[in-house]
Amino acid sequence: MRLNEFAAISTTKALLVPYERRHVLTYHAWMEDPAIQEATASERLSxxxxxxxxxxxxxxxxxxxxxxxxxxxxxxxxxxLCAGESDAPERMVGDVNLFLYPYEDEGEDQLPSETLDFCVGEVDIMIADQQHRGKGFGRAAVQAFLQYIYRHRDEIMQEYAEDKDVRTPPKLKLLMAKINKGNAKSIALFKSLGFAQEGEVNYFGEVKLVLPSRVLTLRHSGGFALDLPEGYSELVYSKDQNQDEKR
Structure with missing residues (x-):
């Protein structure tokens, strides 16, 4: 998405920056690991x-x-935040993603595209190196990411609708994560952030965890229904475009 091209998220436990060309070499090295390819259902790329x-x-x-x-x-x-030092290869830990697609209610007829009302967001996270696992990076990253999604959900939906034949942007119906049933740590991580299991283990051996849309609302007290990460702030991510293009 273009939305976060110049946005970074800082908390006391993690820093999130937009995925840029400067990060590709390190990302590619991560994805050379067969274990990561299997865990992320990814193919080896050049x-x-x-x-x-x-x-x-x-x-x-x-x-x-x-x-x-x-x-x-x-x-x-x-x-x-100036790109380069804070997101140098040795400081990179992994990535976190949101995938959007139309909401389909089983048992109901599909809505025509011009009246699409809802979509689903799938959250996915990877902590690449073993040395960084078990240190709280995953929880900190997902917690910060959920805050960003909440605060910018209207803009996210607006951009999502740009290449869809719809009159108005759809609403975000729910967030979910699909996790291998054997990945107890990831399942526990998402459950600790309010996700709940829906249904049984699927054909692919995955557990579906869902965060209902009602969680992405303001409490009557004025606070966020989602816990605010310590030190949460959104920063302008500035970059040297010429330097990036040379990489």
């Missing part, structure tokens, strides 16, 4: 194909991606 993917993901109206990095040092939280 470096050139990975660069093409990055460009297509940026232009896509139904995919929102951030690269997860180690948090900014204490005291370095301003209003903007």
């Amino acid at each position: 470096l050139e194909e990975e660069y093409e993917n990055q460009g297509s993901w940026r232009a896509s109206h139904d995919k929102l991606t951030f690269i997860i990095c180690q948090p900014l040092p204490q005291g370095e939280h301003g209003t903007s």
Whole structure:
């Protein structure tokens, strides 16, 4: 999506930055690992194909991606973030994504495209290196990502609708995650953030966890229904376009 092209999210436990060309070399190295390919149901790509993917993901109206990095040092939280140092390869941890697609209610006839009312968001996270797992990066990243989705849900839906033949942007019906039944840590992570299992394990051995749309609402007290991550702030992500194009 274009929405987060110049947006970063900072908390005390993680930094999220938009996926740019400068990150592709490291991302490609991660995806060379057969275990990660299997866990993410991904095929091995050439470096050139990975660069093409990055460009297509940026232009896509139904995919929102951030690269997860180690948090900014204490005291370095301003209003903007210059690309390069804080998201250098050695500080990259993984990625977090939102995939959007039309909501289908089993047992009901499909709505014609011009009257599409709802869509579903699937949240996906990867912590690439073993050394970074079990340290809270995953929970911190998903928690921050959910806040961003809540705060910008209207803009997300607006961009999603740009390449759909609909009169008005659909509403976000629910968020969900599909996780391998053997991945107890990921299942526990999402459940700790309010997701609940729906149905049984599917044909592919996945558990479906759902966060109802009512959770993405304001409490009467004025606070967020979703817990606000410590130190949450949205920063302007500035980058050297010429430097990025050379990579």
